Amino acid sequence: xxxxxxxxxxxxxxxxxxxxxxxxxxxxxFEIAPGEVMGLVGESGSGKSVTAKSLMKLxxxxxxxxxxxxxxxxxxxxxxxxxxxxxxxxxxxVRGGAISMxxxxxxxxxxxxxxxxxxxxxxxLLHTDLNKKGAAELSVEMLERVGISEAGKRFDQYxxxxxxxxxxxxxxxxxxxxxxxxLIADEPTTALDVTIQAQVLELMKELVTEFGMGIVFITHxxxxxxxxxxxxxxxxxxxxxxxxxxREVLHHPAHPYTQGLMDALPKLEDLxxxxxxxxxxxxSPLERPSGCVFHTRCPKFxxxxxxxxxxxxxxxxxxxxxxxxxxxxxxxRVA
Amino acid sequence: MSDHPLVSTENLSVHFxxxxxxxxxxxxxxxxxxxxxxxPRGSFFGLVGESGSGKTTFGRAxxxxxxxxxxxxxxxxxxxxxxxxxxxxAELKDYRxxxxxxxxxxxxxxxxxxxxxxxxxxxLELMGLTSSREETDxxxxxxxxxxxxxLEHLRRFPHAFSGGQRQRISIARALxxxxxxxxxxxxxxxxxxxxxxxxxxxxxxxxxxxxxxxxFISHDLSxxxxxxxxxxxxxxxxxxxxxxxRExxxxxxxxxxxxxxxxxxxxxPDHVSKAQKLEGEIPSPASPPPGCKFHTRCPHAxxxxKTxxxxxxxxxxxxxxxxxxxKELDVADAAE
Numbered sequence: 001x002x003x004x005x006x007x008x009x010x011x012x013x014x015x016x017x018x019x020x021x022x023x024x025x026x027x028x029x030f031e032i033a034p035g036e037v038m039g040l041v042g043e044s045g046s047g048k049s050v051t052a053k054s055l056m057k058l059x060x061x062x063x064x065x066x067x068x069x070x071x072x073x074x075x076x077x078x079x080x081x082x083x084x085x086x087x088x089x090x091x092x093x094v095r096g097g098a099i100s101m102x103x104x105x106x107x108x109x110x111x112x113x114x115x116x117x118x119x120x121x122x123x124x125l126l127h128t129d130l131n132k133k134g135a136a137e138l139s140v141e142m143l144e145r146v147g148i149s150e151a152g153k154r155f156d157q158y159x160x161x162x163x164x165x166x167x168x169x170x171x172x173x174x175x176x177x178x179x180x181x182x183l184i185a186d187e188p189t190t191a192l193d194v195t196i197q198a199q200v201l202e203l204m205k206e207l208v209t210e211f212g213m214g215i216v217f218i219t220h221x222x223x224x225x226x227x228x229x230x231x232x233x234x235x236x237x238x239x240x241x242x243x244x245x246x247r248e249v250l251h252h253p254a255h256p257y258t259q260g261l262m263d264a265l266p267k268l269e270d271l272x273x274x275x276x277x278x279x280x281x282x283x284s285p286l287e288r289p290s291g292c293v294f295h296t297r298c299p300k301f302x303x304x305x306x307x308x309x310x311x312x313x314x315x316x317x318x319x320x321x322x323x324x325x326x327x328x329x330x331x332x333r334v335a
Numbered sequence: 336m337s338d339h340p341l342v343s344t345e346n347l348s349v350h351f352x353x354x355x356x357x358x359x360x361x362x363x364x365x366x367x368x369x370x371x372x373x374x375p376r377g378s379f380f381g382l383v384g385e386s387g388s389g390k391t392t393f394g395r396a397x398x399x400x401x402x403x404x405x406x407x408x409x410x411x412x413x414x415x416x417x418x419x420x421x422x423x424x425a426e427l428k429d430y431r432x433x434x435x436x437x438x439x440x441x442x443x444x445x446x447x448x449x450x451x452x453x454x455x456x457x458x459l460e461l462m463g464l465t466s467s468r469e470e471t472d473x474x475x476x477x478x479x480x481x482x483x484x485x486l487e488h489l490r491r492f493p494h495a496f497s498g499g500q501r502q503r504i505s506i507a508r509a510l511x512x513x514x515x516x517x518x519x520x521x522x523x524x525x526x527x528x529x530x531x532x533x534x535x536x537x538x539x540x541x542x543x544x545x546x547x548x549x550x551f552i553s554h555d556l557s558x559x560x561x562x563x564x565x566x567x568x569x570x571x572x573x574x575x576x577x578x579x580x581r582e583x584x585x586x587x588x589x590x591x592x593x594x595x596x597x598x599x600x601x602x603x604p605d606h607v608s609k610a611q612k613l614e615g616e617i618p619s620p621a622s623p624p625p626g627c628k629f630h631t632r633c634p635h636a637x638x639x640x641k642t643x644x645x646x647x648x649x650x651x652x653x654x655x656x657x658x659x660x661x662k663e664l665d666v667a668d669a670a671e
Binding site: 165201267282 | 529533
């Protein structure tokens, strides 16, 4: 892939806490091209959101990035090393400029005493050269673009006057009005009903084609990933255990954790299939397992090997990599 | 006698008054309107619908946790036969033992200041079901073991537990009074898929072991498809379709059910949903549209749908539907 948008290399991030250093992200690498949608999947506590926030250096002050970590954002032919940006002023290029974010709970993301319109205008004034009038016009246009009826009226309303689906649309309109190169969507449809979810996903797909931006789509719903993403990255306890094209990963999951997630999912095609949970609970980040982080819950655990050394990333098929000794032993998959 | 449904409703309505209007008439939100439904003994009964469709209110009405405005709810087990509108105080107390609720959010449902043992024991003490501390402890240990909690867990506080473990604590608390009927309101919605599978399996196991009947309220159709034997679909306070799970998922008849099913994202990236996408959102229950409540979003709505509310009809013995045009649409579907 010649065109690049963002490249993450060896991202390792720890949080300083009273109990000691907690590793939230451990040696994660991936890249996203313009117009590409990457689904980031994993259980709660696997480090999905922390990874995504690192792209804007948005993690709290007690976050420590390791010296090997590198995030390169390419915008207008220029490479920006995100982690080297220090002041809030420098970071403006990234935060809200080249990268926008949509959050899970749209009610919590709008200030209750400020109108939708004021929210939108404020960020446009900060990030673009538009004047107040131009910003207001663009905002109303964006609201219309995401399918909000009577956009002019909604512009002057408060978040509580909008329904859940509409709030999420307004959030998307706001995030896209600055024309970001990369959109981070953190569980954007989890709080919505299926019918509304379908509408929002449809809208996001349209907008990708129209604006040609890259999307990091964080979700725990593999069905949503299947319908929206081009590629998938599966995280567990801060490690990226498997990544590859969406068809590859979902049809031939190679890591036991990905397989476990698929088995735990109720499938409409086969109502008799038993729901098999992944055994055990996700370990506390304070007691990170040695070797492969998943070995405490893995059905294919090899004693003396999986708990001793960390598996390296291994190419199991074209563009499809996995970190697992068992899969590595089986060798490259033949098509 | 044994084929008598455990809980049945007839024309059940729950209306909440809106703020007083000095001159105009008193306005109501019709959260649940005219629902007739039978929940057979020993069933895992699913109730689905979008937010705002009245699922939770209906579940609570069956527990007599909200006032019933109209219609009847009957509870019928081997010992007692209750008519929920006319319960005496003593009967209501007894009914509380027989019908219980499991909440959605295991983080909000457990008091952070009580140990797990006290949380599970509280219903026993409040209802006066045990006479001594030893007996209470005995019962708590028994139900905790059934819900796969360790004895050592009982001494800890809820903050020490993960979401799945907390949900098991709430289940133990709901089941400690040995209820027959359990309303599980979005009990797995806040959990990760793996933990969700674990909790669903536990609910199934407990059903077999303790002879429970569930009303399982959920917005996740794939979960419902997997665990429930019968499903009812609600829209804006009305029941639109009821059928055995397999029948419903294989051949949904109501346009709303069809739309709901087609909105589930498929795990196959190449799968392109051919069914219609639903436009717009669910109208406010404070000002529902006239006629069939679904006509504002229904792709097949005609004039009759806009003025007349459809009656409940039987497709088969156990499959009911409320739609003016289901027969025509069915023929059209078959022709395709």
